[in-house]
Amino acid sequence: MILVENEWATMELAHRFGLPTAPVKQVEFRGKSVFPGRALLIERHDIPRKKQLDQLDSSVRLALQQDAASLLKLYRQDKYDTSAEGVADALLAAGLTPQHLAHYLQHLLFSWMVGNGDLHAKNVSIIMWLLPGKLGGVLTPDTVAYSPLYDLVNTRIHISGDRFAFPVNGKNDKLKIKDLAAVATRWGLEKSTVSAFAHSIAEGIRRELPEILELSGLPSDQQMKYSSIVESNFASMLL
Numbered sequence: 001m002i003l004v005e006n007e008w009a010t011m012e013l014a015h016r017f018g019l020p021t022a023p024v025k026q027v028e029f030r031g032k033s034v035f036p037g038r039a040l041l042i043e044r045h046d047i048p049r050k051k052q053l054d055q056l057d058s059s060v061r062l063a064l065q066q067d068a069a070s071l072l073k074l075y076r077q078d079k080y081d082t083s084a085e086g087v088a089d090a091l092l093a094a095g096l097t098p099q100h101l102a103h104y105l106q107h108l109l110f111s112w113m114v115g116n117g118d119l120h121a122k123n124v125s126i127i128m129w130l131l132p133g134k135l136g137g138v139l140t141p142d143t144v145a146y147s148p149l150y151d152l153v154n155t156r157i158h159i160s161g162d163r164f165a166f167p168v169n170g171k172n173d174k175l176k177i178k179d180l181a182a183v184a185t186r187w188g189l190e191k192s193t194v195s196a197f198a199h200s201i202a203e204g205i206r207r208e209l210p211e212i213l214e215l216s217g218l219p220s221d222q223q224m225k226y227s228s229i230v231e232s233n234f235a236s237m238l239l
Contacts, residue, residue: 002222003153004040009216009226010114010152016212017204019106020148026217038217045148046127061129061142066094069121079120084108084168084183087124092187094126095144101187103146105180105194109201110149112164112175112237115156115229120165123151156229157222174236202234 008026015021023043029036046063069079071090091104104124111119125147155162163172169179177198181191209230213223 002218003158004038005217006157006222006226007040007151007153009212009218010116010154011149012212012216013114013205013208014110014149014152016208017201019110020103020146021152022148022150042150062132064128064130065125065147066128067122068124071126072121074121076122079122080165082121083166083170084180085186087121087166088183088186091124091126091146096126096146098187098189100144100146101184102189102197105184105189106197106201107146107149108168108180108183109194109198110205111152112168112180113202113205113230113233114152115154115162115226115233116152117155117159117162118151118153118165123165125150154226154229157225176237198237202238205230 004026008024011021011024022045025041026038027041028038046065068082068087068090069076071094072082072086074081088101088104091101096104107119107124110116126144127147128144129142131142164175166172168175169182171179177195178191180198181189181194184191184194209227213226216223218226
């Protein structure tokens with residue numbers, strides 16, 4: 001199934017040059033499995049391992065993950081009815097620091113560059129880390145962080161001309177650095193810093209993409225299409 005290979009390649013691409021991602025790998029189910037064929041196995045990043053839970057102490061933190069739709073009080077079916085700025089405001093209100101908001105900016109930049117048109121409000125999340133305390137007691141908030149990235153996929157392979165899920169600076173297509181900078185000014189980031197992020201991500205994609213596509217299992221025509229989409233988006237944003 002091409003979507004499995006596509007998502008693995010996109011998640012692996014983000015992971016290889018340092019974006020925080022949920023751990024994923026491709027697996028092949030055989031025999032009498034109810035899920036025959038290839039699938040994507042995604043490790044939960046918000047649940048402690050059993051050994052940690054068995055030895056629950058002050059060093060273990062529990063996680064409450066909330067997506068931007070929840071923060072914005074949007075119903076699931078309304079997950080596209082917001083903007084990059086609206087999500088940024090919700091993240092700020094939730095207590096994210098500028099350091100963690102930089103992950104949101106990188107998420108936006110990466111998603112545009114790889115043709116991910118499905119970055120909606122349910123695919124942006126925060127994690128509130130909680131200290132467990134005593135059995136039956138009230139959980140104590142510790143820190144709030146940007147969630148590892150998930151559901152990254154090049155939608156333009158499957159939907160020609162697919163646009164960004166929500167507008168950035170009023171635009172869903174042909175995004176420029178200045179459009180992302182308009183979002184980042186909400187937490188005081190300069191356009192020059194946004195530009196540096198963009199060029200660093202583009203450099204990482206160019207370096208890692210050929211090998212990842214070769215390993216992905218995508219058919220050769222889909223690999224060529226993926227690369228072409230990425231180069232087109234580079235030209236749109238960086239030139």
